[in-house]
Amino acid sequence: MSVLNIARLGHPILREIAKPVDLKALTASGGDNELQQLIDDMIDTMQEEDGVGIAAPQVARSLQIIIVEYEENERYPSQDDIPLSVYVNPKITHYGKETASFWEGCLSLKDLRGLVTRPQEVTVEAYSREGKKMVVEAKGFLAVVLQHEIDHLLGKVFIDRMTDLTQLAWAKEWQTYWTEKESDQGPEAI
């Protein structure tokens, strides 16, 4: 397991459509399964970088793999926990009608925060790292994180989803001018 370099905005891979994962290759047995190794390395990288999620293009791999994880702590007490989950070939199959706005960050745009409006509920179909079909009905914070990460597989980053760029800020200034108190802070970077 190892920590990989993060592709930052400007790296062309962040603008590509990621390739689907071959499920046979994903589940092939043997100690040197490259896709399983990549998933382990992505988990290490996300945790090392304090991310809430990571997508394979962010480690410069054009593959449809995302990972999410969030544990509530004192710095960010307002969000629900998200258990560590791997989504292979994820697709959003349903969007709820109601929307909500959330200050997003991104490991590939690390010091920026932007207010993004997205549907509050989504249904995501995907495969687990063991190749099992999953259907996840997500709402709230998890729905935001999944939409953000799946966007990376479509060559999109959160600023593409913003409708008002006056609500884009450096993290430090955002903390100074846009948050009223420590407990209102969002996650470090999705």
Ligand code: ZN
């Ligand atoms: Zn991101």
